[in-house]
Ligand code: SF4
């Protein structure tokens with residue numbers, strides 16, 4: 180694995196820039212990779228909508244634009260699959276914190292909260 | 300299959316409610332707890348349309364997986380998995396030196412297509428291996444994983460001789476076909492069988508399906524497909540190694556391995572006494588060796 184290159188003072192402005200080394204991943208490249216990850220599949224995003232279909236730990240959320248999204252409950256979600264059907268029966272409005280799933284057309288729900296109830 | 304007499308009672312094309320005991324109309328069977336149900340998959344009828352895969356994903360809210368093209372024919376799903384509970388195998392049959400024969404025998408001889416699924420084994424090894432009781436036998440004689448009880452230990456995965464049950468990396472739980480447990484409770488035929496346009500997948504009461512399958516094999520033999528046989532019906536290949544029989548059984552025309560099925564599947568539990576014996580013998584041998592070495596010292 181490539182190690183982080185040492186930081187050198189910038190000759191012109193005194194800012195820190197990565198030292199260029201052959202065959203080593205530059206810090207700029209690593210930072211840009213991390214940025215891409217944080218705005219890409221690994222970034223936690225939020226969506227609000229109504230739970231319209233539930234099957235085991237999988238549920239469909241219909242957003243305000245009428246578009247339906249398929250979510251899978253993640254292993255780190257505090258919710259259990261049997262807590263999902265009541266949300267569907269009540270057509271509950273929920274807020275889901277999610278990430279994208281790799282190699283699946285689905286989103287991974289890490290936490291869920293009722294959006295139609297005042298926060299406790 | 301003749302039209303069910305009840306069909307005339309339901310002439311409307313838009314329904315405002317579920318038809319009671321709908322499976323009577325679509326599969327000619329009333330679903331009642333306490334009876335055995337299963338699938339008879341006649342691979343000679345499969346056209347590889349994948350309607351069964353899609354219907355399964357639609358009903359069970361399963362995501363599309365393995366996005367992209369595998370490069371292996373039209374089979375882009377690849378295999379059964381935690382997110383694909385039906386998988387249509389596409390097997391191209393080549394002749395000598397990989398060149399297809401000009402003359403082909405009847406019934407799916409150029410391409411073999413087979414919609415694979417959990418077999419809902421009579422003596423299910425996955426169920427026997429499950430330490431939490433998450434895998435259970437339902438009132439319809441099918442095998443289902445209860446998601447709230449599964450702790451993701453994965454013991455069922457190597458226990459299944461067909462490589463069916465799979466752990467999801469996302470929720471850490473075991474997943475497989477439920478034979479549409481929720482639909483059966485509502486009197487509905489499973490989604491895959493209902494959607495199959497050629498009736499390659501037939502759902503029904505097990506005994507009736509087994510009789511129907513025997514007749515189909517005899518009919519195919521008469522028509523010149525002498526290689527047709529049943530896999531998983533009582534006393535046939537697939538129903539080996541104390542599995543009893545498979546509630547989801549198949550009509551095949553090639554050796555089981557061609558369809559990625561084991562020739563003689565067995566219960567993992569059958570190997571426990573010999574493995575335990577070998578383990579205990581090894582421990583006793585090591586203890587004796589240690590005693591011999593250390594007792595010789597001053
Ligand atoms: S095919 Fe595998 S997963 Fe299905 S019941 Fe048999 S052992 Fe269990």
Ligand code: SF4
Nearest residue numbers: 345346348349351495
């Ligand atoms: S729906 Fe029927 S014909 Fe189509 S792929 Fe499935 S089993 Fe084959």
